Amino acid sequence: MPLIVLCGLPGSGKSRRAEELREALSAESGGERRVFLVAEVAAGEGGGGGRAALRAEAERLLSRRDVVIVDAGNELKSFRYELYCLSKHTGTPHCLLLCPGGAPRPDRPPLEAPDSRNRWDWPLFTAPEDPSEPLPLPEIRAALFERRPPPPNQSTRSQPLQAAGFLHQLDRLTQDMVAALMAAQRNGVGPGQVIPLAVEGLGQEPPGLLLSRAVSLAELSRLRRQFLSYAKMHPGEGEENLPQLGSMFVQYLNSNLL
Structure with a gap:
């Protein structure tokens, strides 16, 4: 089952959107698949150790059966590339959800904006800046569940x-x-x-x-x-x-x- 990677600056509403995704996908599955939420704070936020723990937790949970949502800034394209490689290795689709807004912080790396021309940033969806507006769930579902997994390694x-x-x-x-x-x-x-x-x-x-x-x-x-x-x-x-x-x-x- 797929990997959903959230991307955005601090304060852009990533955690709220991640929970919105988790609730929607869990309700649709009727208990047939689990939906895991891997958050950066849970993995040990800050520094290389935090990203390493986040990657390790995502890798541990990724499978062909369940959905994994990575709730983190994922500002560096190199780290998004790593997560994409994890999904490819598992043989499961992935997508990227960009949460606009927020503001940079001195303790976080600058955001390297996703580019849908890069395979690790595609398919790319953008969450509405207004938190009252819903996510493009039909398009996200189609990208995750109606698209073939990447080819074998x-x-x-x-x-x-x-x-x-x-x-x-x-x-x-x-x-x-x-x-x-x-x-x-x-x-x-x-x-x-x-x-x-x-x-x-x-x-x-x-x-x-x-x-x-x-x-x-x-x-x-x-x-x-x-x-x-x-x-x-x-x-x-x-x-x-x-x-x-x-x-x-x-x-x-x-x-x-x-």
Whole structure:
């Protein structure tokens, strides 16, 4: 059964809309399926630990039988990508509900607006800003229950040479980024400073990592393997997406190295 990911700034009404979804889907099922609500506060809000706990709880509950609603800001597109990969791995549809309004907070990352052209942000629905207006439930139901699940993980099928070459380049790119991070630390870059990642394959405006603490090669290598495992679920996207995936790797590190 599907995964519903809520996205929005603090104060945008995500929790109210999540409960509205839970009640509507529970009533429609007549007890035939459970509807789980995974909230960020319940998973340990704040910091990389909170997002890691949220992801782990969603992964534990995801199945072909039940519905999982993730009630969290999900401001980073890299984290929305992770959740999409979880649903793909389980073989169940997913959708994104954007709650407009609210306001940024200094303890939260800025909102990277969803883009329906990205597979991890599609299908994308927007909740009405007026809380008295109902959600587009018929459209959400159709996207979740009348749409085929994503195809099996590519790792279970023969891969084209283009996909293998692309994954090899992504592997080399992330290796170079990890090496650049370690070299910067050896050269005296410390917490609170931004490490530029001007490595080949990241384009003319490479992203930078805000180093919040000293990190070891073992920790960076573990996070790199995790990121690559998600990327391998979507091989064959083409070399033109390497800079974007490189930026997503930096965001993934930023969200897990707090």
